Amino acid sequence: MKLAPRDAAAFLARPDLTRSGILIHGPDAERIAQRRRALTLAVVGPNGAEDMRLERLTGADLRSDPAKLSDAMKAQSFFPGPRAVVVEDATDGLAKGITPVLEDWREGDGFLIFTAGQLTARSALRKLFEGARNALSLAVYSDPPGRAEIEAAIARVDLNPSSDALADLTARGRGMPEGDFAQLLEKLSLYKRGDARPLSVEEIAQLAPQSTDAAVDDLVAAVANGAVPRIGPAMMRLTAQGTNPTTLCIGMTRHFRQLHAAACMGGRPEDALGRLRPPVFGPRRDAMAAQVRAWGTPRLERALTTLTDADLMLRSSSRTPQEAMLERALIRIAMMRPRN
Structure with a gap:
């Protein structure tokens, strides 16, 4: 059966070991690995590998010897506690060999943690875990975590x-x-x-890490201060570092929402920024206060509308180059700021 994303955090923290296992799949290998590590730790604890309660296999291992999975699931440890069998880089070709393992699972067998890349709705592996009564399937998307x-x-x-x-x-x-x-x-x-x-x-x-944050701050400052010539070079640096355009759009939106919230509070911008949650301190507060005064509420609302449209485009199936599309949107926003 499917495990809803909203229930994933609770399951990863306290997995239901009356299930035979779970398939974790999606396009982002890093996010898949984070969930695999969290779930493995929750099942066997930090010393599971030393206690021989953790077995690691790959899709290639099972293709060369399908019986390895059944043997690993039925194996017994010298130490008490649940066992986990982790299989990385799984593919649809393994579905036929996994079916009898899930059907033959009994309480006390290992807990199966399968991970795979992006799988379509027609995927044999995905259908197997979604249709099994005693197994789960968790799709991990590229959206920011909740x-x-x-x-x-x-x-x-x-x-x-x-x-x-x-x-x-x-x-x-x-x-x-x-x-x-x-x-x-x-x-x-x-x-x-x-x-x-x-x-x-x-x-x-x-x-907090400073290298990427500093480059993001440079881009945010360039847009919020209306420094159009600085936007292109800042985008190039962040793209070279591998920063995701969606991540940049989220950071930019967060900054402009803070400016908008402070503008809507009225009074001195410095006082309003200090009342935000979390509050803004030090030199950053002074810079943002100047931005609040320069932009005003109507222009900040237009900027947020443009950022929302850009965010929707980034998450769509459009083939428009994301970096170029976001850069154009940021230039349009920077040009909204009144010139001194």
Whole structure:
């Protein structure tokens, strides 16, 4: 049966071991790997490999010897606890050999974790897991993670963020590549080890990666300040670093939403930015306050409309080059700012 994306975070944290296993598939290999690691850890714990409760196979292993999967599922460990059998790079050609393994599964057998690339609705492997009564299929898409996924990732590393820090991490989790965000959480967890105080926004800012963030900040500043000649070079640097255009659009939208929220509050922009959640501090607040004064609410609303249209185009099946399309949209937005 299908596992709905909204239920995925809870299942990855506490898998139902009365099931025979799960197929995790999708176009983003990094996101697939993140879920495979989280699920494996939840099943066998950090010492599963040393306790011989973890078996790793590949699609090539099963093509050369189909019996390996059945043997791995039925094997017994010298140590107590559930076992996991992880199969990477699975393909449709394996579906026929997997069918009897799922049908013959009994309580106490290993928990099967299959991972594959993007599978169509007609995929034999996908149909097998979606149609099995005791197995699950989870499709992982390239959309930014939801709040539940981000909070589950924070819980896995035992972080205790303040409310402002949680909002900050949620925003970063939606704008950063998933692997980079996982590394940031690990770094924050190590930093806070032995410190009972809640994680703060300032601590996140000190430990967050700076290289890509700095380049993104340059692009955001170029657009928000109306510096059209700087947009092209900033886009080229980020494209060379492999930054996803959708990620850039999300970051740009977040910035303009903050400007719009501050503009709608009225009063001094500095005070309004300090009331945002998470609040804006230091030199960044001064720069954003100047942007709020220059743009005004109507122009910020037009900019957000353009960003929304760009985001929809990036997520569509259009064959328009994404980087070029986003760059044109950002230039149009930068030209909306009044000239001094």
